[in-house]
Amino acid sequence: MIEAFHIEALAHISPAWPVIIGGLIAAIIPNFTLRKALALAVPVMALVLWFNPAAPGTYGIIEFGGFTLETFRYDPLSRIWGLVFIIAAFINAIYGLHEKDRLADTMGMIYAGAGLGAVFAGDLLTLFFFWELTAISSVFLIWGSRNNAAYKAGLRYLAIHILSGVLLLAGAVIRASETGSWAFDETLSIETTGGFLIFLAFGIKCAFPLLHNWLQDAYPKATITGAVVLSAFTTKLAVYALARGYAGTDILIYIGAVMTAFPVFFAVVENDLRKVLAYSLNNQLGFMVVGVGVGTELALNGAAAHAFVHIIYKALLFMSMGAVLLRVGTVKASELGGLFKSMPATAVFCLIGAASISAFPLFSGFVAKALTLAAVAQEGHVIVWFVLIFASAGVLEHSGIKIPYFAFFAHDRGLRVREAPANMLIAMFLAAALCLWFGIFYGNLYEMLPFPEAALYYEPYTFDHIVGQMQLLLGAMFAFTLLVRFGLYPEEKRSENVDSDWVYRRFGDGALRWIWAMMDRLTAAIGNVINAVGRKLGGRMFQAFSPIGALSRDIPSGLLAIWTSALLAIVLLIAYLAP
Known part of the structure; x- marks a missing residue:
């Protein structure tokens, strides 16, 4: 039975939540001005929450279904990434003020909030939730261009990022089964199966060589504001994840x-x-x-x-x-x-x-x-x-x-x-x-770094x-x-320049077309067999049960008496032999 939510601390709420909730509210606000005001307000609210913790620590702990979800880990590493994500969300909101697209406003906020949620995640399950939310919300910034090229690029983008999430979850489950820990920290290692799968998930989102083509495929096809928003969060979230775990x-x-x-x-x-x-x-x-x-x-x-x-x-x-x-x-x-x-x-x-x-x-x-x-x-x-x-x-x-x-x-x-x-x-x-x-004033940047003394x-x-x-x-x-x-x-x-994705898209497309053609032929063949059997069986059934069929004919009384006697003899024999 699923346990009820039990929130251990309400005083320290992750800056991700007001941004995500703002996006959900924007989805039902028809008024353009109110929606844009909300887009400007939620990063400010997130910044207030970013300043809230008095000291580094883990806050916003939720007990659910036997798992402990750490939604707000505040330390020097997450602190600097969280701040720049909030700054980016605010600047992006200003840049998109002219755009009258409710879906873009909604998904832009949810995407930024998901990025913040992943940065402040203290465990792999919480990270997975926000990891997938970034993929699902960001694809609409590509589809927002509303053309065939953007639609296809968005599908490819979504597929590769869902794959990243699947690898992340699989790695987390394997690691938890081996160590009993869901911790998202420096104990991750590519020497273990679970750690390697998580590493690969991060690598996809970070656009490692030969895993990078989704970036050049999708970003140029996004909307005008969508490309700006996309450039801020996904890949830098992956760099953060690598810095945290590897x-x-x-x-x-x-x-x-x-x-x-x-x-x-x-x-x-x-x-x-x-x-x-x-x-x-x-x-x-x-x-x-x-x-x-x-x-x-x-x-x-x-x-x-x-x-x-x-x-x-x-x-x-x-x-x-x-x-x-x-x-x-x-x-x-x-x-x-x-x-x-x-x-x-x-x-x-x-x-x-x-x-x-x-x-x-x-x-x-x-x-x-x-x-x-x-x-x-x-x-x-x-x-x-x-x-x-x-x-x-x-x-x-x-x-x-x-x-x-x-x-x-x-x-x-x-x-x-x-x-x-x-x-x-x-x-x-x-x-x-x-x-x-x-x-010019680089000291302001250096003092926010994870190791300010070294900087x-x-x-x-x-x-x-x-x-x-x-x-x-x-x-x-x-x-x-x-x-x-x-x-x-x-x-x-x-011209259209060819990248390494040409190889697997070209041959992969050919292979998929061949498989599809073979499946189509197989389906047609099976259908023909079923139809033939159906026609033959239907004919036999018609011959037996139709008004002019064998069972509808008059049966001679002598023949009927013989069959009745035979059946009665069988029943009596069974009754006699039964213990």
Whole structure:
């Protein structure tokens, strides 16, 4: 029998609940203004709850069905992720104020709340609940585009994320059967079956190499606001989960290094600028995964700091491209250019986001990425360090230069449109201000990190670091200029680039079509046999029971007497022989 809910503590409520409840309420509010006011209010309520705990600890414990669900674990790691998720939810709400889509408002809030719930989850069952809720709610931000491509991409997205949840639950159950614990902490290990399945679940959501294609497939097909919201939560939640459960796992160093490098080549030739940002997102995730894999205090600080600032500057870049898509109707590089004349504010905000992701001094990316690079160097991972340096130059090329250059400056095509709506500009301004604030006043960021003592002893603005970074950035800019000047830079063409998913989608699609055809033939054959048997049996039954059938004929009295005598003899024999 299911036990009744028993809440041990009401004083400390997870910041996730007001956001999720706000989303449910939004679903039944027809009034546009009230719905938008609610979307702005719930992150503020979540922030109040985020400040509520007096000290690190586990709050919001619920006893249900013999399980203890820890809904609010408040510690330095969950604290910083929770804060940036709340900031992202608020900025996203401002950015979407112009959108009159009740479903988008509802699912946007539930998705953000589910992300917060997963970050503050103290056990694997609670994590699983919010893990799946992020998948189910976020897919509607893709389907919101209401076209066939978005519908198919959403189905693929949902399938892969449901698979991630299934692996998470299976791993948790196996681990609990082996250890008796549902704890979501550093005791997870890829050396055990349960731990490996959980690791794989996290890897899918983190877009590990060869598991990454859902990201580039789905994000560019999402709605204008949906892409911004999606960029903030799912993958960074996975980085958090890895940092919580698998810090110091060596294989993550090499997985992360590959993640930083391979998207560079795809992003250079990609024509869809939102897809370029999706590849760039993969690149940035790699830096965080490397930091988690190194596992030292400085490295984990680097992963947390990078995740914090990345959510903000990546959202800024997606917001700027969303504004372009709203006004022009496309974000294809081959069809854009010269927009700085009619969208100057958006162009400036895009440049700030580009400078941040490229790690220019005085911008947030500089002070965050420096922590990871320093930690990798300190631990002697020389080859990985060089890969990260290459990837840093690559991200400057495809996100720092390509995005603003082809959207706002190159090839003036005479596009003259209105500037982005006021609410979009306000959201971009807030994100841009935070990019500069944390780049200049980096101590405010460092003191929020999981190991603030280790961070506060690190100084990013040293002469060697500034000069080295500027040499890297200026060298990459010079190379880009030369390639463009002499016509060697890959031409922006109307094309669809092929990624590794082509292999399994191509052959998988063929295999599924063959299986479907064979099943169709088998079903048809079985149906034919059943019909034939049915017709034959039906004919025999008709011959026996129809008005002109055998049983309806007159039976001669002599024959009837013989059969009656025979049956009576059988009955008497059975009665005689019965004990």
